[in-house]
Amino acid sequence: MTAEQFLSYFGPQRFIKELRARSKDGVLSELTRVLANDGDIRDPSLLLEMIRRRESLGSTGLGNGVAVPHGRSTAATRTKVVFACSKRGIEFDAPDGAPCRIFFLIVAPYEDHRHEYLPLLGKIVETVSEESSRQKLLGVETFEEFAEAMREAFRE
Amino acid sequence: MSDRVQRLVQLQDLELMIDELQDPDHKRKEEALGFSVENFAQLEKARERLLKQIPKQDLRSYRRIRRRHVRAVVPVHNGICLGCFQTLPTRIQRGSSASGPLPACENCGRILYWF
Numbered sequence: 151m152t153a154e155q156f157l158s159y160f161g162p163q164r165f166i167k168e169l170r171a172r173s174k175d176g177v178l179s180e181l182t183r184v185l186a187n188d189g190d191i192r193d194p195s196l197l198l199e200m201i202r203r204r205e206s207l208g209s210t211g212l213g214n215g216v217a218v219p220h221g222r223s224t225a226a227t228r229t230k231v232v233f234a235c236s237k238r239g240i241e242f243d244a245p246d247g248a249p250c251r252i253f254f255l256i257v258a259p260y261e262d263h264r265h266e267y268l269p270l271l272g273k274i275v276e277t278v279s280e281e282s283s284r285q286k287l288l289g290v291e292t293f294e295e296f297a298e299a300m301r302e303a304f305r306e
Numbered sequence: 307m308s309d310r311v312q313r314l315v316q317l318q319d320l321e322l323m324i325d326e327l328q329d330p331d332h333k334r335k336e337e338a339l340g341f342s343v344e345n346f347a348q349l350e351k352a353r354e355r356l357l358k359q360i361p362k363q364d365l366r367s368y369r370r371i372r373r374r375h376v377r378a379v380v381p382v383h384n385g386i387c388l389g390c391f392q393t394l395p396t397r398i399q400r401g402s403s404a405s406g407p408l409p410a411c412e413n414c415g416r417i418l419y420w421f
Contacts, residue, residue: 193421196312200319203349207327208342218341221323224315224419227383245342260322260377261388268335275339 151273153304159231159256159270160300162293163187166234169253174242178202178219181232181255188230196225197257211244216278220256220271229258229266231274233296235288252278252287277303310408311419313360314368314379320356322377324349367408371416379417390414 164184171177178201186194204210204221211217232255239249254274258267277283277300286299326332327343336343357365371378380389387394392413409418 196315196319199316200323203320203323203352206348206352207345210341212340222326223319224377224379224381225319225421227381227388245340268332272335272339 151269153301156270156273156304157297157300159229160233160293160297161230164230164232165293165296166232167291169234169236169240171236172238172240174205174240175202177217177234177236177240177242177253178205178255181219181234181253184232184234185230185255185257190228191223191226191230191257193225197223200225201255201257209243209245211242211250212275212278213244213246213248214278214281214284215239215244215248215251216254216284217242217244217250217252218254218256218271218274218278220254220258222258222260222262222267224260226257226259229256229262229270231256231270233287235290237288252284254278280306282306310361310364311379311417313356314364314408314417315419317353317356317360317368318372318377318379320349320353321372324353364408367417375414375416377416379419380411382418382420387411387414387416387418389416394418 169177169180171180179198182194182198182201185191200221200223201219210219234253236251239251242250244250256271283303290296290299333343368378380387385394389411390413411418
């Protein structure tokens, strides 16, 4: 997957510089609402329910201040990702107990002919496993800066 | 979207999530990425609760279609059934009444879900 292919799942309308939410469920609601404003995904209640159910299996908080809630839904017709930050950090039941400050929400349809869901999930996890990438992501102010930070992570 | 179709979408999403995450290969991949996948009893309880809210006739239709197709309920996008990718005739009505038949694709028989 190239950097540009990776970035095609993101968009300026799905970039949140600073989350308003202060709780785990609030984060899930806010991220889902942003996706629901998208033309390809229009039913926030179905998406939110699916994401909450996935969380009930075990937190998608990965540690090191990162969470990647994800899942598939009939309410999605294309794979999309929301990126969001919270400077103050939000308790997300991560395995290291630390609050999460970087969030990626991935939602994909069940018909995944290009088999893009797991590779995309893997690439996001790989990218945020680097401390330098996490620091850059925490400092981005605009979607363009976010995109450049991701391109740099791909080059490294 | 009618409440009847919405409940079937909820059931389908839940059952497909259970199927996918119980698939050993998928579960192994998610766990290798650092995600926890363990508390399936919660999902089974949610499924039982949902089943009680769905009319028996709708559930029979859903089960019958799920025997033939992975997804019984599919979205309609730009007038196309996203199950079989056929253009739907305009006379197929959006939504469904409280007791009438569920909206279905004339070609593949899947239940239709309009955004």
